Amino acid sequence: MTWRVRVRHRTGYSYGGEVESSFNEARVTPLTDASQVTLDSRVEISPSASAYRYRDYWGTQVISFDIHSPHTELIVTATSVVETMLRSVTPGGLSWSDLHTDAVRDYHAEWLAFGARTDPDGELAELARQASVGLAPSDAARACADAVGSQMDYVRGATGVHTSGLQAWQERKGVCQDFAHVTLGMLRSLRIPARYVSGYLHPNADAELGETITGESHAWVEWWDGEWIGYDPTNSKPVGDQHVSVARGRDYDDVTPLKGVYSGAPSSELGVLVEVTRLA
Numbered sequence: 689m690t691w692r693v694r695v696r697h698r699t700g701y702s703y704g705g706e707v708e709s710s711f712n713e714a715r716v717t718p719l720t721d722a723s724q725v726t727l728d729s730r731v732e733i734s735p736s737a738s739a740y741r742y743r744d745y746w747g748t749q750v751i752s753f754d755i756h757s758p759h760t761e762l763i764v765t766a767t768s769v770v771e772t773m774l775r776s777v778t779p780g781g782l783s784w785s786d787l788h789t790d791a792v793r794d795y796h797a798e799w800l801a802f803g804a805r806t807d808p809d810g811e812l813a814e815l816a817r818q819a820s821v822g823l824a825p826s827d828a829a830r831a832c833a834d835a836v837g838s839q840m841d842y843v844r845g846a847t848g849v850h851t852s853g854l855q856a857w858q859e860r861k862g863v864c865q866d867f868a869h870v871t872l873g874m875l876r877s878l879r880i881p882a883r884y885v886s887g888y889l890h891p892n893a894d895a896e897l898g899e900t901i902t903g904e905s906h907a908w909v910e911w912w913d914g915e916w917i918g919y920d921p922t923n924s925k926p927v928g929d930q931h932v933s934v935a936r937g938r939d940y941d942d943v944t945p946l947k948g949v950y951s952g953a954p955s956s957e958l959g960v961l962v963e964v965t966r967l968a
Contacts, residue, residue, distance in 0.1 A: 691929040692727075692771045692968035695888050697905070698961040699946050700734075700763035705953035709756045712948030715935045716766035717749040718887065722773075723918075724933060729768040735759045746942055748935035760953075764946055769967065772929045781914035787825050788879055796881035796912055798938060805852045805939040808873035812857060816874035825880055826913040832874040833909065836867055837924035849940065864907040864922040865940050871909050871921045872939065881912035883936050886943040888964060889920070890930040895966040903964040905945060906931070 718726045737753040744750050820828035843861040853869030856862035875882035889906040908920040918927030935943035
């Protein structure tokens with residue numbers, strides 16, 4: 689099945705006073721790859737700013753801009769139309785010996801390295817080891833993701849954007865970002881190359897055409913098994929037509945939708961609104 693969706697992502701900062709200048713990066717434009725095509729995309733910035741577009745090291749489209757006039761808020765609104773084309777992927781292509789060759793390790797070194805957000809403790813590494821017993825790498829990866837989904841509760845507000853996967857795991861609760869970080873730590877402990885994916889998920893498989901719903905940014909993982917396989921540990925299911933990919937990286941820090949620095953007010957508050965409409 690092919691889905692066509694319109695995503696409107698409005699994000700920005702309200703400052704606790706006047707800001708003299710700000711320097712920003714936005715990662716809000718969906719990817720075009722083997723599983724989806726971005727048919728149309730536009731980004732509006734308020735206050736108005738000249739923007740420079742480029743692709744970062746991970747292949748994500750970045751909009752870089754700076755504002756040098758006094759402002760008390762910054763709003764970035766991205767509107768995109770995306771057609772998803774789910775590919776049929778048969779996992780289980782590589783054995784453990786195939787996966788653990790020097791060639792695979794060297795080529796995927798950045799997808800195997802632990803960071804502050806994904807470093808597992810002994811408990812998580814042992815859980816991954818137990819889940820993988822007797823399974824091929826891709827089946828083991830899915831078992832790890834399902835273990836995270838079954839043992840953690842989805843609780844909004846339980847964690848923040850700076851929470852590590854280990855911290856969320858210790859509380860056994862978090863949001864999609866945390867589920868992804870915990871899963872990545874487990875997969876990398878098994879030396880399975882794995883990466884973080886940010887994007888959107890239309891939550892209703894039976895959505896009416898033209899119906900607009902309020903959604904959220906979403907996150908999931910992909911692991912390497914001769915090709916990249918997407919899986920959503922928050923919902924314990926493979927990535928499908930309802931998923932729209934925006935950015936890939938080692939963890940959330942590589943895919944943050946809007947980040948930057950500013951001069952002026954001592955505080956800021958982030959606001960996000962995502963609306964998703966099924967068009968076909």
